[in-house]
Amino acid sequence: MKTDVVVIGAGAVGCAIARELSKYELDITVVDKNEDVGGDASKSNSAIIHTGYDASPGTLESELVVAANPMYDEIARDLDVQFERIGAILPAITDEQLEQLPAIKDKAMRNRVYDVEYLTREDVLRMEPEINPEVRAALYIPRESIIDPFVLVQAYAENAFANGVHFLLSTKVTDIRTGDGHIQSVITTGGEIETKWVINAAALFCDEIAGMVGKRCYDVVPRRGQFYILDKNTSCKVKHIVLPIPTKVTKGRLMSPTVHGNMLIGPTAEDLDDKTATETTAEGLKSIRVDVEKLVPRVNWRDAIIQFSGLRPNRVPEGLHVDTYEDLKGYINLSGVRSTGLTLSAAMGKYVAHLMVSLGMNAPFKKNFIGTRKGITRFADLSVEQKAALIEEQPLYGNIVCRCETVTEQEILEAIHRPLGARSVDAVKRRVRPGTGRCQAGFCTPKVIEILARELNVPASEIMKNEKGSYYVVGDMR
Numbered sequence: 001m002k003t004d005v006v007v008i009g010a011g012a013v014g015c016a017i018a019r020e021l022s023k024y025e026l027d028i029t030v031v032d033k034n035e036d037v038g039g040d041a042s043k044s045n046s047a048i049i050h051t052g053y054d055a056s057p058g059t060l061e062s063e064l065v066v067a068a069n070p071m072y073d074e075i076a077r078d079l080d081v082q083f084e085r086i087g088a089i090l091p092a093i094t095d096e097q098l099e100q101l102p103a104i105k106d107k108a109m110r111n112r113v114y115d116v117e118y119l120t121r122e123d124v125l126r127m128e129p130e131i132n133p134e135v136r137a138a139l140y141i142p143r144e145s146i147i148d149p150f151v152l153v154q155a156y157a158e159n160a161f162a163n164g165v166h167f168l169l170s171t172k173v174t175d176i177r178t179g180d181g182h183i184q185s186v187i188t189t190g191g192e193i194e195t196k197w198v199i200n201a202a203a204l205f206c207d208e209i210a211g212m213v214g215k216r217c218y219d220v221v222p223r224r225g226q227f228y229i230l231d232k233n234t235s236c237k238v239k240h241i242v243l244p245i246p247t248k249v250t251k252g253r254l255m256s257p258t259v260h261g262n263m264l265i266g267p268t269a270e271d272l273d274d275k276t277a278t279e280t281t282a283e284g285l286k287s288i289r290v291d292v293e294k295l296v297p298r299v300n301w302r303d304a305i306i307q308f309s310g311l312r313p314n315r316v317p318e319g320l321h322v323d324t325y326e327d328l329k330g331y332i333n334l335s336g337v338r339s340t341g342l343t344l345s346a347a348m349g350k351y352v353a354h355l356m357v358s359l360g361m362n363a364p365f366k367k368n369f370i371g372t373r374k375g376i377t378r379f380a381d382l383s384v385e386q387k388a389a390l391i392e393e394q395p396l397y398g399n400i401v402c403r404c405e406t407v408t409e410q411e412i413l414e415a416i417h418r419p420l421g422a423r424s425v426d427a428v429k430r431r432v433r434p435g436t437g438r439c440q441a442g443f444c445t446p447k448v449i450e451i452l453a454r455e456l457n458v459p460a461s462e463i464m465k466n467e468k469g470s471y472y473v474v475g476d477m478r
């Protein structure tokens with residue numbers, strides 16, 4: 001196989017880069033070891049589109065996050081992604097925290113996030129009545145926003161696909177061949193791909209990819225973040241992202257609504273040496289409860305419907321880097337995309353494309369670039385009249401598969417049959433949400449397996465939860 005550009009990694013960053021590059025007359029191939037687009041870190045995070053108010057001023061990370069935040073109104077509209085500018089509140093509960101507010105505001109100004117404001121105690125309690133009544137004052141960061149992180153990555157990928165990008169999923173990059181100071185080819189579990197450019201967007205594993213071309217000058221140490229998700233009907237909810245004042249050790253644990261109306265609480269920050277350690281722990285979850293109750297004392301933990309964790313690709317030595325090499329033309333190495341990668345993905349796409357132009361990539365702009373993507377109709381969000389009209393048109397909208405989230409069979413069919421469609425139960429869940437409600441898939445999993453098996457024309461025993469080997473059905477009873 002021959003291509004112009006291989007992007008390694010179909011997470012937020014790899015897919016945003018692929019979409020941006022698909023504006024040029026280039027042959028682009030995205031390769032990912034996972035069975036679905038969506039990445040590793042990109043599907044297990046706080047789902048916040050940051051402003052960059054607290055980034056280290058003057059760094060590439062600050063530059064990209066600050067630049068990316070305003071892009072999301074257009075991205076959400078053009079790519080049909082749920083996104084809400086709900087704003088964040090950073091309450092000072094103690095005198096010591098109160099003293100820290102001016103320094104945090106000063107940092108925001110140095111990052112050119114000028115719309116950060118002080119709130120009085122009265123303002124805070126009016127805007128967010130569940131905040132600890134001992135609050136002294138707060139900072140308000142109006143453009144901190146929430147997004148559907150799964151659909152964002154799917155949308156980048158589907159739009160890139162619509163513009164001709166090839167996706168090789170369940171395909172691991174195992175080596176890279178170089179020669180005469182240039183990239184020659186990428187070796188994968190699916191064969192060799194000749195290419196002029198390689199973009200390493202492999203996040204947790206970007207150090208291993210860098211090692212394949214002799215450019216490993218850092219390690220990636222996974223930093224785990226554990227979370228709780230609370231039911232939509234929980235008794236204590238917040239309307240804004242409620243952020244703790246960071247300490248020297250950690251940025252702390254937040255409480256935030258999700259775009260679907262649940263409460264998301266966490267994360268922890270634990271440095272580990274295992275890049276697959278995505279389990280949650282009693283200790284980690286307890287530390288979240290202790291911290292968050294200082295901000296929002298009435299949180300109802302009995303409404304927790306699931307806990308999960310994600311691994312931040314923490315670079316050692318620290319810092320976000322986009323490296324190119326005089327002695328290895330065509331290779332671009334991204335590393336240290338750690339805690340803000342979902343946000344900065346939009347700007348990173350543009351940054352990398354521009355970098356390639358400055359390095360001599362002279363492909364012309366495509367005349368027929370498709371800039372928009374239509375998402376799957378969310379039946380649950382429609383009015384009674386709209387629902388009735390849809391069922392009239394397409395009766396499978398009348399078959400509710402997930403009762404907690406009101407997900408219909410027709411939405412599941414769309415999740416399976418659209419480009420880069422779902423092949424596993426989790427991939428369906430990330431697209432249209434069966435199993436994300438209060439019963440956590442207790443009722444709908446067999447139904448989803450049955451639909452996947454029928455539509456993909458395979459036995460139910462071949463339907464997986466996610467990766468190869470994660471079977472639900474192991475044989476016939478009768």
Ligand SMILES: Cc1cc2nc3c(=O)[nH]c(=O)nc-3n(C[C@H](O)[C@H](O)[C@H](O)COP(=O)(O)OP(=O)(O)OC[C@H]3O[C@@H](n4cnc5c(N)ncnc54)[C@H](O)[C@@H]3O)c2cc1C
Pocket residue numbers: 008009010011012013014015031032033034038039040041042043044045046047048049050171172173174201202203204205206223224225226267309310311312313337338339340341342343344
């Ligand atoms: C707990 C937590 C909270 C966070 N909160 C936020 C937040 O609120 N806002 C925000 O902006 N960011 C947040 N982040 C950070 C953000 O999630 C990441 O920075 C971002 O998702 C990184 O995207 P990525 O595409 O670089 O990596 P990933 O999503 O990890 O994708 C990398 C891809 O590379 C593939 N890959 C790796 N090795 C190979 C190989 N050899 N061959 C083929 N494919 C390979 C992987 O399969 C994976 O799909 C958070 C992260 C965590 C863990």
